Each structure stands twice: as C-alpha cells, then as structure tokens.
Amino acid sequence: MAVVLVGTLDTKGEEFAFARDVIEAQGVDVHIIDVGVLDAPEIEPDTTAAEVAEAAGTTLEALRDDGDRGEAMTAMGKGAAAIVTDLHESGMLDGVLGLGGSGNTSIATTAMRALPVGVPKFMVSTMASGDTEPYVGSSDIAMMYSVADIEGLNQLSRRVISNAALAMVGMVTNEPDVTVEDRPTIGMTMFGVTTPCVQTAREYLEDAGYETIVFHATGTGGKAMEELIRQGIIDGVLDVTTTEWADELVGGVLNAGPDRLDAAAETGTPQVVSTGALDMVNFGPRDSVPDEFEGRQFHIHNPQVTLMRTTPAECAELGSIIANKLNSATGPTALVLPLAGVSMLDVEGEEFYDPEADGALFDALRENIASDVELLQLETDINDEAFARALAEKLDEYMRASGVGP
Incomplete structure (x- = not known):
C-alpha cells in the first residue's frame, strides 16, 4: 500500500515529514510529491517540483521567472494531476493526502480530481470550513x-495531521465491503419534489435487473452524473429532473453549467429525459435572493433554501435549450412530458401551479424537438406512478435494444 502526499515542501516540509512518519509507522509506504515553486524543498521528495512542472509542459525556472503565483499554481496542479494519474495506473498509489492553505489546497485537489471515484482522497485545509465546491x-x-493555519507543529496541528494521516491509513489498508454486481448501471436525477417518481422508476429498473445511481440535482450532482457517463460507468440515463438548467438560465445557485445534458448525447448513451422541477429556480435563505427578483413568486423550502417560480418566458427558453441539447444525441433518446405538472409544487392546488408557464415549456419543447427524438406526452403529473413506470419502461426498452440491458 502506498499513500501519496502532495505538498509545497518549500514552506510545509516539517508538516509533511510529520504526516509521512505517522503513516510509515503504520507500515504503509509514502510517496511525496513536491509542488512548491518558490524555494528549495525542506525535505527530500520522491517526485521533485521540477518533474511536476515538466509534467505540466513547462519548467520550474520558467515559473519562477514569470513570478505569477496564479499561473504557477495552475501549472503545478496540472502537473501533479498527470503524475498521480500515472502512479495510480501503475499500481503505486492507493490514496492521496494533502495539507495546506489556499495554494496547496488548489494544487492538491486538482490532482485528486484527476483520480477515479473510490480512490481515497483527503485534504486538510484552512479552506475547508467555507465553500469547498471549487476544490x-x-x-x-x-x-x-x-x-x-498549517504553519509549524504544535499540540493542535500534530493532532489534526495525525488524525488525517491515520484516517488515510485506514482507508487504504481496509478493503471496503462493496459487492460489485455485473449489472448495467442507470444514472438518475432527483429533487425532493420529484422523489416519488424517481423511487417508483428506480424500483422498476432494479427489479428488471439494473443497478441505479441517483444524483441529487444540485449542480454538483448533475456534473457528477455527466462525468460518470463520459467515464463509461453509467450505461443508461433516466434524467427525470433537469431543474439545473433553470438555475443556469435564470441565475440560481444550483446550476450544473452549460454542458449539462451533453454527455449522454455525445457518447450515444441511451437516455430518457423529462422536465422535473423546471418550475423552480433555487436560492439560499430568503434574504439572499438578488433584488432583481423582488416581486416574483417564492416558496420557502427550508430556512436555507428559497425556491422561485419560473415565468412563461423563462419556461419557453428552457424548452428550446433542452430540445436543442437532445437533438444532438447520437443514441436512442426520448423526451417524456408530464402535462399535469413537473413537480410536487406544480399541481393543481399547490403554490407553483401555473398552466401558462407549463404550456410555454411544453410548446417550446414540441416545436423544437427533432423527429428522431421520441416524444411521449402523458396527462399526469411527474410523480404519478403511471408516469414513472412509463419512463422506466421506455429506458428499459432502449437498453435492451442497444444490447446493454440485463
């Protein structure tokens, strides 16, 4: 077993030496990668900063001469990512541990993100109590x-670093009891307001012989699913909840970026897509909603989450965007519309019920969708059991026809 330490040894050598010693005392090998740019390392690394810079397509001397700290961190992150990838592929990396402030947190987590899901990754950081999404x-x-701060060893830093080092030892020396079954894997997207639909569809698909992975459509959830589709881990997609596009378009806090819905289309992965939670845009606490949206219709989901109803104009634009995304698909694709409501809040008698807005969404989808995308329309809301089963049955049909079904 081998743990790789990624650190700026020109400023944190003492701390990394301490982490190394704790890990090696448990009988686990350590490989230290130096990503420090400013000065010579305080301890001897296994991979030098010069080698990291070279892996990024530059030289350590060039980075020092440029004197641009941001550029240097970007380069060292790129180089470290290439090196840890090579170490993992050659069987010389079982986990990665980083220690640092904002600089090494950026570099080390860039390297960590290059590794597959499941490889232990642990970052001790001064930035960990804030917004960690960028890392x-x-x-x-x-x-x-x-x-x-990670600056010298004392009674506090020794305990924190020891805990992290021992946690990493535990992760790499104890094989997780994870049963891997040879079943095709379906990626699904869910929000609280589409949960009944996803639960019913998931049960149907699992009974049919599939494994399912459900992603919370909170921005990072959509990004994670897109990435796993590209990695080939996901064989089929039941994209019930495309709400992240509402946040991307309107300016909410749970957007997944402009590439959402691209991965399945580009890889030819069978997909069945619906309009879950496109009636809402997400913000934080009510007082965090930008002033430009005052006068709009809101629903306080909980003290930390405020939902805003999408307008007919926004829904029409969302329909056009989603149709164009699906039109580029190279594999079997269906769009399934729940004509009686796209979420729990968008049914008759609930706060976001708005036939005009839903009509604008559905009309734009119908007008823009290509003929080779199968269009299904059901006179139910999205959480109706019949709707959920229709989604699952259609995806099962596509999977079997494509030769990737159970």
Whole structure:
C-alpha cells in the first residue's frame, strides 16, 4: 500500500515529514510529491517540483521567472494531476493526502480530481470550513478543517495531521465491503419534489435487473452524473429532473453549467429525459435572493433554501435549450412530458401551479424537438406512478435494444 502526499515542501516540509512518519509507522509506504515553486524543498521528495512542472509542459525556472503565483499554481496542479494519474495506473498509489492553505489546497485537489471515484482522497485545509465546491467539484474528496493555519507543529496541528494521516491509513489498508454486481448501471436525477417518481422508476429498473445511481440535482450532482457517463460507468440515463438548467438560465445557485445534458448525447448513451422541477429556480435563505427578483413568486423550502417560480418566458427558453441539447444525441433518446405538472409544487392546488408557464415549456419543447427524438406526452403529473413506470419502461426498452440491458 502506498499513500501519496502532495505538498509545497518549500514552506510545509516539517508538516509533511510529520504526516509521512505517522503513516510509515503504520507500515504503509509514502510517496511525496513536491509542488512548491518558490524555494528549495525542506525535505527530500520522491517526485521533485521540477518533474511536476515538466509534467505540466513547462519548467520550474520558467515559473519562477514569470513570478505569477496564479499561473504557477495552475501549472503545478496540472502537473501533479498527470503524475498521480500515472502512479495510480501503475499500481503505486492507493490514496492521496494533502495539507495546506489556499495554494496547496488548489494544487492538491486538482490532482485528486484527476483520480477515479473510490480512490481515497483527503485534504486538510484552512479552506475547508467555507465553500469547498471549487476544490471538491464532482469528486469524492474528503476535506478536514485544519482549525489553525498549517504553519509549524504544535499540540493542535500534530493532532489534526495525525488524525488525517491515520484516517488515510485506514482507508487504504481496509478493503471496503462493496459487492460489485455485473449489472448495467442507470444514472438518475432527483429533487425532493420529484422523489416519488424517481423511487417508483428506480424500483422498476432494479427489479428488471439494473443497478441505479441517483444524483441529487444540485449542480454538483448533475456534473457528477455527466462525468460518470463520459467515464463509461453509467450505461443508461433516466434524467427525470433537469431543474439545473433553470438555475443556469435564470441565475440560481444550483446550476450544473452549460454542458449539462451533453454527455449522454455525445457518447450515444441511451437516455430518457423529462422536465422535473423546471418550475423552480433555487436560492439560499430568503434574504439572499438578488433584488432583481423582488416581486416574483417564492416558496420557502427550508430556512436555507428559497425556491422561485419560473415565468412563461423563462419556461419557453428552457424548452428550446433542452430540445436543442437532445437533438444532438447520437443514441436512442426520448423526451417524456408530464402535462399535469413537473413537480410536487406544480399541481393543481399547490403554490407553483401555473398552466401558462407549463404550456410555454411544453410548446417550446414540441416545436423544437427533432423527429428522431421520441416524444411521449402523458396527462399526469411527474410523480404519478403511471408516469414513472412509463419512463422506466421506455429506458428499459432502449437498453435492451442497444444490447446493454440485463
């Protein structure tokens, strides 16, 4: 077993030496990658900063001469990512541990994100008590707040670093009891307001012989699913909840970026797509909603989440965007419309019920969808059991026809 440490040894050599010693005392090998640019390392690395820079297509001297800290961190992150990927593929990396402030957190987590899901990744950081999305992304990186800055060893830093080092030892020396079955895998998207639909569809698909992975459509969830589709881990997609596009278009906080819905289309992965939660845009606490949206219709989901109803104009644009995304698909694709409501809140008697907005969404989808995308329309809301079964049955049909079914 081998743990790789990624760190700026020109400023954190003492701390990395301590982490190395804790890990090696448990009988686990350590490989240290130096990503420090400013000065010579305080301890001897296994992979030098010069080698990291070379792996990024530059030289350490060039980075030092340029004097651009941001450019240097970007380059060292790129180089470290290439090196840890090579180490993992050659069987010389079982886990990665990083320690640092904002600089090494950026570099080390860039390297970690290059590794497959399931490879242990642990970052001790001064940045871990804030917004960690830029560092974690859609990867399975664990972050621990360092409490004090990682600057010298003391009673606090020794305990925090020891805990992290021993946690990493535990992860790499204990094989997780994960049963891997040879079943095709379906990626699904869910929100609280589409949960009944996803649960019914998931049960149907699992009974039919599939394994399912459900992604919470919170921006990072959609990104994670897109990435796993590209990696070939997901064989089929039941994209019930495309709400992340509403946040991308209108300016909500749970957007998945402009590439959402691209992966399945580009890889030819069988997909069945619906309009789940396109009636809403997500914000944080009510007082965090930008002033430009005052006067709109809101629903307080909980103290931390405020939902805003999409307008007919926004719904029409969403329909056009989603249709154009699906039109580029190279594999079997169906669009399934729940004509009686796209979420729990968008049914008669509930706060977001708005036939005009839904009509604008459905009309735009009908007008823009290509003839080679199968269009199904049901006179039910999205959480109706019949709708959920129709989604699952259609995807099962596509999977079997494509030769990737159970």
